[in-house]
Structures are given as structure tokens and as C-alpha cells.
Amino acid sequence: MDDLYRDYILDHYKHPRNFGELEPHDLEAHEHNPLCGDELGVQIRVRDGRIDELRFHGHGCAISQAAASIASEELTGMPLDEIATLDADWMIDLLGIPVSATRRKCALLNLKVVRGAVTGDNDWPA
Amino acid sequence: MPQLAESSLNLASEFPILAQRPGGRPLVYLDAASTSQKPRAVLDAMNEHYSKHNANVHRGLYSIAREADAAYQHARARVAAFTGASERATIFTKNVTEAINLVAYAWGRANVGAGDAVLITQMEHHANVVPWQMLCREREATLRYLEVDERGEVSLEALDSELARGDVRLVAFAHVSNVLGTINPVAEMIVRAHAAGALVLIDGAQAVPHMPVDVGALDADFYGWTGHKALGPTGIGVLHGRTEILEQMPPFLTGGDMISSVDFFESSWNELPHKFEAGTPPIAEAVGLAAAVDFLSAIGMPRVRAHEQALTAYMLERLAEIPGLRIVGPPEAERRGGLASFTIEGMHAHDIAELADRAGVCLRAGHHCAQPLMRRLGVSATARASVAVHTEPSDIDALIAALHGAREVFGL
Numbered sequence: 153m154d155d156l157y158r159d160y161i162l163d164h165y166k167h168p169r170n171f172g173e174l175e176p177h178d179l180e181a182h183e184h185n186p187l188c189g190d191e192l193g194v195q196i197r198v199r200d201g202r203i204d205e206l207r208f209h210g211h212g213c214a215i216s217q218a219a220a221s222i223a224s225e226e227l228t229g230m231p232l233d234e235i236a237t238l239d240a241d242w243m244i245d246l247l248g249i250p251v252s253a254t255r256r257k258c259a260l261l262n263l264k265v266v267r268g269a270v271t272g273d274n275d276w277p278a
Numbered sequence: 279m280p281q282l283a284e285s286s287l288n289l290a291s292e293f294p295i296l297a298q299r300p301g302g303r304p305l306v307y308l309d310a311a312s313t314s315q316k317p318r319a320v321l322d323a324m325n326e327h328y329s330k331h332n333a334n335v336h337r338g339l340y341s342i343a344r345e346a347d348a349a350y351q352h353a354r355a356r357v358a359a360f361t362g363a364s365e366r367a368t369i370f371t372k373n374v375t376e377a378i379n380l381v382a383y384a385w386g387r388a389n390v391g392a393g394d395a396v397l398i399t400q401m402e403h404h405a406n407v408v409p410w411q412m413l414c415r416e417r418e419a420t421l422r423y424l425e426v427d428e429r430g431e432v433s434l435e436a437l438d439s440e441l442a443r444g445d446v447r448l449v450a451f452a453h454v455s456n457v458l459g460t461i462n463p464v465a466e467m468i469v470r471a472h473a474a475g476a477l478v479l480i481d482g483a484q485a486v487p488h489m490p491v492d493v494g495a496l497d498a499d500f501y502g503w504t505g506h507k508a509l510g511p512t513g514i515g516v517l518h519g520r521t522e523i524l525e526q527m528p529p530f531l532t533g534g535d536m537i538s539s540v541d542f543f544e545s546s547w548n549e550l551p552h553k554f555e556a557g558t559p560p561i562a563e564a565v566g567l568a569a570a571v572d573f574l575s576a577i578g579m580p581r582v583r584a585h586e587q588a589l590t591a592y593m594l595e596r597l598a599e600i601p602g603l604r605i606v607g608p609p610e611a612e613r614r615g616g617l618a619s620f621t622i623e624g625m626h627a628h629d630i631a632e633l634a635d636r637a638g639v640c641l642r643a644g645h646h647c648a649q650p651l652m653r654r655l656g657v658s659a660t661a662r663a664s665v666a667v668h669t670e671p672s673d674i675d676a677l678i679a680a681l682h683g684a685r686e687v688f689g690l
Binding site for chain 1: 624625626627628629632633636659670687688689
């Protein structure tokens, strides 16, 4: 089996969880990866200070789409104040694949957008 | 059309980098449109320059300085001769991006004003988009685009109707598109632009390395290209201009070498081409580029084109075997340069390139610095394979095998 394109990565790519638009929503953000022109948008509904529901939309490579799909399951139910503490390692560990320097932004685009929606911080996760 | 076997050049052994075997496999380099690999002749020429003749130009009074000076002048002569341009009107820049910026700043700021228009096409590289956006914003001029049709071509009728509006000061376009491969009808476009009183700038980055180009015969006002895509080193580009226009233009970058005299508050400019070459120029790079154009000239540019066109035809034919693969740009090899950009249903371009790399095949993937065009095509990214003089049919076969393998990984 391929190191990068593992079965679960391809499964999330082909059948993304929590994909689409969310109406109504409380928070949203939209970004594109300047390297490849990929786009990713996130819409979030908040209840009791937690992410009640999250949907993402856009298009990108298998790594960026799988990252968004896998993260969406972890992020649902998470307290908003925890979002700001999520870093690059959190996302890479969650993906569970060796991400090369050139694919790092593919893996981190989703977390960047989610943090942007919740905290307004538009920096790339470190 | 030339047959593959007849047109084969068998030059891979001239390129030291191609002797590498990453992961035990041959290195299949299909990204010459990003940057070309360098033949031994170029590496040796630069090494010899640094080993035996290195000194600054235009000012030394000792022997190696005279040699460096002669080498730099000789390099300009060979580069100008390669494209049929005059030496005085052949300016060395950093790359084609700087060549276009030179025109946008030095000519544009003096000649484009409110109510004027700059006309470009939807297929331009960002290097031939952003400088005009900046110029038009600053001068309250209008930037307009010639549409790219479904075949990936622009129409001369559309050019005529844009020119008929009477406000176009400059038409700027690629000789060959770096995404579509389209060879634009440059000669006809230049004639029409001139008839309407507009000047023409051509981005020849994807043309000069791959086909005969005679800048003098084309009669373009500005023609830019870059060394590193033409088997030469990075750090050197070329701007050919029309002498009368260059003489009237103010300088772009200022400083040493480009002056004739400097007083405390005023300076006067050196003659062409030095007026546009501020500071120590890319001397060893010029020597390397001269060796590169000599290498290409020894093959003969018609043969280079025949070889690459036959390979492109073969590549287009083989790519059509891949299920779900869609090629952008003109379907006929004779209407395109040596490259093919494509998408594969169910796979992103980055994933295609990543998996091709596992098979030792180097592809480019992304928007190719042409985001407006990608929007026009309705795709976010494509994968691109591009050929060069060292490419052989076996490289194309390796590409096809790699693409089949990639689809397999994705369960397609």
C-alpha cells in the first residue's frame, strides 16, 4: 500500500464527511492555497461555546480534502477556546501520514480556515 | 509531420543530471517548461569562466578583466545573433519577469496615461499580467483581455475589434502559452497592432528555446525571454527592443554602469544596451547562456522544433489512452509548443504529480502562474508534461506507465 495515499485517506477524499454548506451558520471563513489555487470554505454552527456542527466545501488534492474531512469529525463538539490551541502537529498527527514540505500547506489549509473562522487568526498553523 | 525515429536527437548523454537514477530508476525530466536541464557544454563554459577569466566587466585594466569584458560582449553578440536581434538592442535582465517590468516601468510610465488601454490575453503568465495591472492602476489606464476560446486560442477578429476602439497603446502576449501550449499567430498580431498604432511586447519564454524565432523579422517592439528555460543558467533573461524606442526610454533600474556621468544632483545615461543594465551584470550567466544558444544552434532550431513536435504528437496520442484524462489547448501538435497540460477525472493535479514522482517522472502541477487562464478553463489546477531536446519517446512511455499506476493507487 502507498505510504501517503492510504486507504482511509482515499476514502475520506472520495467520500468526504461533513461536506457541503451549512445554513444557518454562526461562523465562516474561506481561503485558498496560493501554491496550487485550491479553495476551502468552512461554515460552523455554535452551541454552548462548542462547535455544534461544521461543514466544509471547496476543491483540492487528496491530502487537503482528506485533512478537512478527518478534522471535521474531531472538531465537531470541540469547545471554541480549544481551537486556538490546535497547531500543525495536531493536524499532521491526525492525518497519520508522512507529509513532505511541499504538501504541508495542503495538509494545513483546513486548520488555517477553521482557526480563521473561530479566532480571526489568519496565520498558517505553526 | 516528422516521424519520431527520424527526428530523434539522442542528446540525453549531454545532460549530466540525467545520468542520475533516483530510486534506481532513470530520471524522466518532463518539466523543461519550468526550467530546462543544462548540457555539459553550458556547465563547462561557466566553470571555465570562473576558473580562468573571472573579473568584473567595464572597468578592469588587467588581463583577466579584459578577458571577462570580451567574454561578456561576445556572449551578447551570440545571443543577439541567435534571435536575429541587434546587439545594441539586446539587454540582459534577471529573467523575463524583469524584462517585462523594465518595459512596464520605463516605457509604460512615460507613454501610457489616463484613457489609454493595455491589451493582453487570458492565457498570460502572471509575469505578463501583474506589471500591466500595476501600470494601469497607477496611470488610470484600462487593462483589457483578449478572450481564449474553447480550443485555447485567441481570435484575430477579436484583436481587430479591440484595436478598433482606438485606445490601445500596447498589446502584450505570450508567443507560446505555458499552460495551453498554444502557438499564437505572433506575426499577424504584430502587423495588426502596428496598423492600429499600438506597440507590441511578446513574452517568448516558451518559444525561443524550442523553435526558430527571428525577432528582427517579427518586428516586435519588445521581445523578452529567459535563459534558464533555454538550457542556460538561472539569473539571466533577455529583452530585445526596438533601438529608437529604447533610446527614448528613461532607465529602469539605476546605479553603476548605466550612467555616462554622475554629478551631485544630476546624471546622464550610458548608451544602449548599458543604459538598462545597472550594476554588475550576470557575467558568468551570460557566458553560460551563450554556450546554451551555441548548443541549440549546433543542433539547428528547425530540427529542435521537428523533434519536439513529433514527441508532442506522440505524447498527445499516448495521453489519450488514459481514461478520464482531458488535455487543455489545441489538439494538434503543430499548433502547440512541446507541452501538454491535463486533468484526470477523480485525481487532483498535485496527486498526479506526487505519484508520477514515485516512478521517477518529473511533472509540474498547479496553476502554472496563470490563474486568470485557469479560471477561464474552469479548472483549479492541471498537471503538465513538457519536452526538451533531450526528451525521447521512452520518457513519454514512462509518463504513460506512471499515470496508469497513479490511477491504480486511487482505485480508478
